[in-house]
Amino acid sequence: MSVWTDGTIVIAGGTGALGERLVEALFEKAPLLILGRDRDKFLSLAGRYPGLEFQSIEEYQGEGHVFINSIGAACYFEASSFSQDEARKSYESNFEVPARLISSALKTMKKRGKGWVININSLSGLHGYPQGGGYVPFKFALKGFLETARKERGRADIRISEIYPGIIDTPFSSALPFSFDRAQAISPVKVAALIAWMVCEDIYLSHVEWPNDKIRFRR
Numbered sequence: 001m002s003v004w005t006d007g008t009i010v011i012a013g014g015t016g017a018l019g020e021r022l023v024e025a026l027f028e029k030a031p032l033l034i035l036g037r038d039r040d041k042f043l044s045l046a047g048r049y050p051g052l053e054f055q056s057i058e059e060y061q062g063e064g065h066v067f068i069n070s071i072g073a074a075c076y077f078e079a080s081s082f083s084q085d086e087a088r089k090s091y092e093s094n095f096e097v098p099a100r101l102i103s104s105a106l107k108t109m110k111k112r113g114k115g116w117v118i119n120i121n122s123l124s125g126l127h128g129y130p131q132g133g134g135y136v137p138f139k140f141a142l143k144g145f146l147e148t149a150r151k152e153r154g155r156a157d158i159r160i161s162e163i164y165p166g167i168i169d170t171p172f173s174s175a176l177p178f179s180f181d182r183a184q185a186i187s188p189v190k191v192a193a194l195i196a197w198m199v200c201e202d203i204y205l206s207h208v209e210w211p212n213d214k215i216r217f218r219r
């Protein structure tokens with residue numbers, strides 16, 4: 001265990017598929033606070049992992065030594081078929097909510113002089129692709145927000161880690177605008193294991209790209 005497991009670890013989006021794997025990897029290692037929008041989903045999660053705490057995203061006041069963001073939502077359309085309604089929903093899930101929560105966490109970390117933000121971004125935060133118009137722009141935006149935060153740390157011992165996975169084997173990836181060989185998708189258990197290893201062994205990786213090198217895409 002490391003100094004990072006002495007305090008509370010916050011998992012925003014802990015009720016999602018990757019979020020639950022993060023809970024599984026960390027719940028016996030440190031006190032966990034789950035941030036979400038659906039208390040019933042949390043109660044079901046807490047039935048499987050006793051001892052979890054919950055806050056709605058509106059209640060969050062910046063608690064936690066480590067803040068992990070796993071909030072995001074699928075949204076795909078062509079650049080030539082812009083959908084304002086879809087784009088607004090995607091902005092909320094992929095940028096506004098994560099940025100607001102990360103901002104609250106950073107405020108507390110700055111006061112404390114220490115903390116660690118780990119954001120699950122996506123390769124979509126680094127590269128565009130056909131029909132990525134509803135998702136890619138907001139993943140790029142969150143990357144920009146965290147680059148700003150990185151430059152604002154001053155002397156505070158605040159770590160910022162960005163994880164950029166390719167396709168993960170969760171129901172989320174069924175919404176992708178192309179088909180692919182699911183057997184080659186990244187296991188969410190492995191993504192969670194990487195993050196648990198970083199936190200529990202005190203290993204600071206600031207930028208992790210995890211491509212699906214072998215995956216075969218079909219349009």
Ligand SMILES: NC(=O)c1ccc[n+]([C@@H]2O[C@H](COP(=O)([O-])OP(=O)(O)OC[C@H]3O[C@@H](n4cnc5c(N)ncnc54)[C@H](OP(=O)(O)O)[C@@H]3O)[C@@H](O)[C@H]2O)c1
Nearest residue numbers: 013015016017018038070071072093122167168170172173
């Ligand atoms: N799966 C992939 O192929 C893949 C690849 C690369 C990156 N990622 C990223 O990895 C993260 C986790 O993905 P996943 O596969 O675990 O998807 P998921 O199962 O759909 O989980 C997404 C989580 O985000 C929460 N969420 C979405 N919109 C929200 C909003 N407006 N307010 C509050 N919470 C909101 C969901 O809440 P509810 O539980 O209430 O629905 C859920 O907990 C996301 O950031 C995603 O972009 C996924």
